[in-house]
Structures are given as structure tokens and as C-alpha cells.
Amino acid sequence: RRAGISSFGIGGTNAHVILEEAPSMEPSGIFRPWQLLVLSAHTSTALNNATANMAEHLHRYPDLNLADVTYTLQVGRKDFSHRRILVCKSTDEAVTSLNTMDSKKVFTHCQEEGERTVAFLFPGQGAQYANMGWELYQEEPTFRNQVDRCSEILKSHLDLDLRYLLYHNLQNSEKERGQEDPLQQTAITQPALFVVEYALARLWMEWGVQPQAMIGHSIGEYVAACLSGVFSLEEALGLVALRGQLIQQLSRGSMLA
Numbered sequence: 001r002r003a004g005i006s007s008f009g010i011g012g013t014n015a016h017v018i019l020e021e022a023p024s025m026e027p028s029g030i031f032r033p034w035q036l037l038v039l040s041a042h043t044s045t046a047l048n049n050a051t052a053n054m055a056e057h058l059h060r061y062p063d064l065n066l067a068d069v070t071y072t073l074q075v076g077r078k079d080f081s082h083r084r085i086l087v088c089k090s091t092d093e094a095v096t097s098l099n100t101m102d103s104k105k106v107f108t109h110c111q112e113e114g115e116r117t118v119a120f121l122f123p124g125q126g127a128q129y130a131n132m133g134w135e136l137y138q139e140e141p142t143f144r145n146q147v148d149r150c151s152e153i154l155k156s157h158l159d160l161d162l163r164y165l166l167y168h169n170l171q172n173s174e175k176e177r178g179q180e181d182p183l184q185q186t187a188i189t190q191p192a193l194f195v196v197e198y199a200l201a202r203l204w205m206e207w208g209v210q211p212q213a214m215i216g217h218s219i220g221e222y223v224a225a226c227l228s229g230v231f232s233l234e235e236a237l238g239l240v241a242l243r244g245q246l247i248q249q250l251s252r253g254s255m256l257a
Contacts, residue, residue: 002021036070036087055095085107086105118211119212119213120214121215122214124219125219137167146195154237157237157242166183194236219243222236
């Protein structure tokens, strides 16, 4: 639908405007189960007002697509120094958290102007646990593809599929039979940590978080070196698998500190 609006002023100053109805909104695409809601303002008072307004708006219109709301806030608004973020799954959760300012979910910070560099730090052995990265493996194609790629390369080095040990709860059945948790065996632990850390780093980098520096402890050093181009992924996985197997052959020791 279109409409023409004319304004005829005294003295021959005329104006004419053609209006057209807004196009139909296209349906939203695939979105993640968790959403990042971001708010910013020039002052802390303005930020609190924006927070209250957002909570009221979401409460008044509960049928809004939360993914559309968070997308608009991220790409359609300017970034100011006083900032607040909330990670949530639903509109109701967002309203409740913004109204109560739940300190476990809502984070506020005053960011000074200027560019800041990012560093990736990769942990070593001892950081592993059963099903680490499982939700990312289910929801994030980039993370899943990297884990799959690494696991396929490692098959010839480990004679097993690492994904089975990571994500099929084998640990529980092994413990029930009184056997050692496979993820606590150095020959498995080190490749598993490398794969998860490498895949997570690639995911962050795809999201646009590019590190200017990287550092790692123990097996994490290999991840940092591989991402830095010191050696290829295939070379790194071969080294990590062999390293874990060699250490596994040594007699058991204990930590001094």
C-alpha cells in the first residue's frame, strides 16, 4: 500500500511525500539456545534506565523472538563505555535477571575507550573432565568439525576413536567395573586436551576473537604452537600422541608442589 501526502504552503512552498507500507519481515534463521543480551550507555544512570526499559519491553511483549532482540542490540546499536551483558535462554529468564540484577548472570563494566589485545592461554594436564565440550559439540558446527577432524587423524596413532571416550560416558561404566577412568590415562588425556583446546580456539577465532599472543602450559604449549603455525595440525597430533604414550610408559610418580 502506498499513500501520497501533500503540503501546500503560502507563498508557493510545497512538499510532497510518498509513503509505502513496511515490507513483511522474513522469518528468523537458525539460532543458538543461549543468547547474549548486551546494553550500553554513556553513564551508569542511563544504563540502569536502559536496563529497566528493556525488562519492561520484554515483559510487555513476551512473544518477541529473543534471538532477534539480542541480534538487534549487538549489531544495531552503538557501543558506549558503560556496559551490561546477560546470557540467557528465554525472555522470561531475561526479564527476571534484569529486574533482580542477578550477580551470577548479569555483568556490568565501564570500558575505557581504546583497543585492547587478546591473548589465548591453554592449560595442561589436570584440566580434563568427562564430556568436556559436549554442549559445544552438539550446538556449534565449527567446534564439532574440528573435533571430528582431529579424532580422525588420531585414529592411526591411538587405535581408537577419541570421541567415544569423550562423549559416550564410557568413564562411568569403567568405574563401575573398578577400572581406571580412561581420561586419567596420560596417553589419552593429552590428545583429548589438545583436541578440545584446539577446537575451542578455532571457534573463538571464527567468532572474530583473534589473539595477538598465545601461551600454554605443558600440552597447552603444543596447541599454542600449532595455532601459531610452528607445525601443522597433523604433525602436532602425532607429537602429542607419541608424547602421551611415552609418558604413560614411565613409572608412576607424585607432585612435589
